[in-house]
Amino acid sequence: MNTTIVAPATAMVEQPIGIIRISGPKASRIAGKLIGKTEMTPRQVYVSGISTQHFVDQAVVIFFQAPYSFTGEDVVELQMHGNPHLINRVVFECIKLGAVMANPGEFSQRAYLNGKLSLVQVEAVADLIHAKSEKAALSASKSMSGAFCKVIRQLQSDMMALRVEVEATIDFDEDDIPTLGLDVLHKKLAILIQEISTNLSVAKSGVLLAKCPEVVLVGKPNVGKSTLMNELCGSSVSIITEHAGTTRDLITRDIICNGVALRLTDTAGLRAAYDPAEQEGIERAKKVLTDADLVLHLSTEDELLPIQANVPVWRVRTKIDLGDIQSQGADFSISVKTGAGISALKSALSGFVEGAQSQEVPFSARQRHIDALERVHEVLVALSDQVEHLDMLADALAQSHHYLGQIIGETTPDDVLGEIFSQFCIGK
Ligand SMILES: Nc1nc2c(c(=O)[nH]1)N(C=O)[C@@H](CNc1ccc(C(=O)N[C@@H](CCC(=O)O)C(=O)O)cc1)CN2
Numbered sequence: 175m176n177t178t179i180v181a182p183a184t185a186m187v188e189q190p191i192g193i194i195r196i197s198g199p200k201a202s203r204i205a206g207k208l209i210g211k212t213e214m215t216p217r218q219v220y221v222s223g224i225s226t227q228h229f230v231d232q233a234v235v236i237f238f239q240a241p242y243s244f245t246g247e248d249v250v251e252l253q254m255h256g257n258p259h260l261i262n263r264v265v266f267e268c269i270k271l272g273a274v275m276a277n278p279g280e281f282s283q284r285a286y287l288n289g290k291l292s293l294v295q296v297e298a299v300a301d302l303i304h305a306k307s308e309k310a311a312l313s314a315s316k317s318m319s320g321a322f323c324k325v326i327r328q329l330q331s332d333m334m335a336l337r338v339e340v341e342a343t344i345d346f347d348e349d350d351i352p353t354l355g356l357d358v359l360h361k362k363l364a365i366l367i368q369e370i371s372t373n374l375s376v377a378k379s380g381v382l383l384a385k386c387p388e389v390v391l392v393g394k395p396n397v398g399k400s401t402l403m404n405e406l407c408g409s410s411v412s413i414i415t416e417h418a419g420t421t422r423d424l425i426t427r428d429i430i431c432n433g434v435a436l437r438l439t440d441t442a443g444l445r446a447a448y449d450p451a452e453q454e455g456i457e458r459a460k461k462v463l464t465d466a467d468l469v470l471h472l473s474t475e476d477e478l479l480p481i482q483a484n485v486p487v488w489r490v491r492t493k494i495d496l497g498d499i500q501s502q503g504a505d506f507s508i509s510v511k512t513g514a515g516i517s518a519l520k521s522a523l524s525g526f527v528e529g530a531q532s533q534e535v536p537f538s539a540r541q542r543h544i545d546a547l548e549r550v551h552e553v554l555v556a557l558s559d560q561v562e563h564l565d566m567l568a569d570a571l572a573q574s575h576h577y578l579g580q581i582i583g584e585t586t587p588d589d590v591l592g593e594i595f596s597q598f599c600i601g602k
């Protein structure tokens with residue numbers, strides 16, 4: 175980390191002001207050369223001409239001295255007029271003077287590596303920048319300020335405390351373990367699991383708030399999934415035939431339903447298939463179910479397929495124009511042919527999205543965090559009725575602690591870190 179990095183911090187478009195950021199040991203020397211100063215006082219605002227070979231622009235310049243900067247290194251900001259050509263020229267002059275072009279997310283990466291921000295805070299900064307609504311931006315802002323990080327650290331410390339108690343109980347002779355001790359462990363583990371599941375559901379609403387909700391149509395072949403898809407899209411995006419097994423690929427469209435945006439996916443009908451293309455389509459359908467926010471399970475009969483989904487599943491009885499079908503237990507009954515029930519289904523869909531996006535969320539989160547919390551939940555639930563296996567419980571708590579560490583960046587593997595930072599924009 176001895177290099178000095180440089181990048182525009184603002185978009186390369188014509189705009190009133192454009193900012194260049196330089197971070198690293200040579201930052202003040204490079205900026206000093208540009209503005210003709212040998213020495214810069216930290217935190218002082220300079221209004222100065224910038225010259226490369228000729229005068230380029232008048233700028234506002236600020237020097238943040240390590241460790242008191244965004245990255246924790248020496249940082250200089252050059253606030254220029256926002257012309258992309260001028261900004262480019264100054265960036266290249268910085269490179270001539272010894273800086274290197276920053277990789278995407280490298281400023282944030284350095285802030286993380288220097289302990290200025292935890293991994294979730296860094297992710298929240300990126301989510302804040304890309305938030306698609308004010309509510310999403312405000313919840314990302316809470317995570318950026320440390321709300322989510324605090325929750326994870328609290329869970330870790332509760333886990334650690336319980337582990338200490340488990341280890342203490344292990345020290346008893348096997349026949350001597352007081353039953354009262356096991357009861358207490360059982361209760362404390364249940365409280366911990368409850369805490370995790372509460373935060374898991376907050377994290378899920380945080381994720382939902384930030385993205386376009388994904389709604390997936392599933393069911394047996396020929397029940398009318400593609401017909402409903404086309405109806406909701408208002409165009410013929412999926413092929414419809416009277417034969418079962420028509421759809422194979424996933425067909426996804428972003429639609430506006432009663433004024434709200436959602437992402438709809440049509441899938442292959444689920445059945446025991448022999449055709450390899452259909453089999454692959456069914457595998458894809460099953461996979462997309464696990465990423466969905468809402469599943470519409472279509473059927474023409476009472477008996478439903480067992481659907482593996484951790485999200486709400488609405489049962490939709492289709493083709494109700496075909497005679498005296500009793501719609502027992504269905505949440506919605508529709509016929510695309512006659513239009514019956516379609517507007518009720520649309521209202522419910524838009525209501526679902528609005529409900530998901532109107533909640534105040536105490537922190538924003540990403541799918542990666544949810545995966546980790548779910549893993550922890552699973553590991554602990556598996557042991558909740560066998561606390562007497564103390565060694566296993568102690569191991570599970572240690573492992574859970576480690577998984578939580580992956581969320582905040584304590585124990586995150588390098589490839590995951592690389593992946594996270596590479597998704598950032600240049601200059602962030
Ligand atoms: N011009 C400018 N505006 C910006 C940023 C920036 O880097 N530059 N930010 C970039 O994301 C955000 C503000 N976040 C920042 C976070 C920390 C520090 C910083 O210098 N921290 C030091 C000193 C803290 C202090 O003086 O209180 C530190 O943490 O030691 C600067 C900006 C949004 N606005």
Ligand SMILES: Nc1nc2c(ncn2[C@@H]2O[C@H](COP(=O)(O)OP(=O)(O)OP(=O)(O)O)[C@@H](O)[C@H]2O)c(=O)[nH]1
Binds near residue numbers: 394493
């Ligand atoms: N009578 C009636 N027929 C319908 C209705 N909806 C769909 N159909 C018919 O049912 C047949 C199958 O419809 P699809 O939409 O292709 O069914 P699917 O569930 O996508 O089928 P796969 O792609 O094979 O899984 C077609 O002939 C449609 O015209 C309806 O509401 N009423």
Ligand SMILES: [Mg+2]
Binds near residue numbers: 401414440
């Ligand atoms: Mg189909």
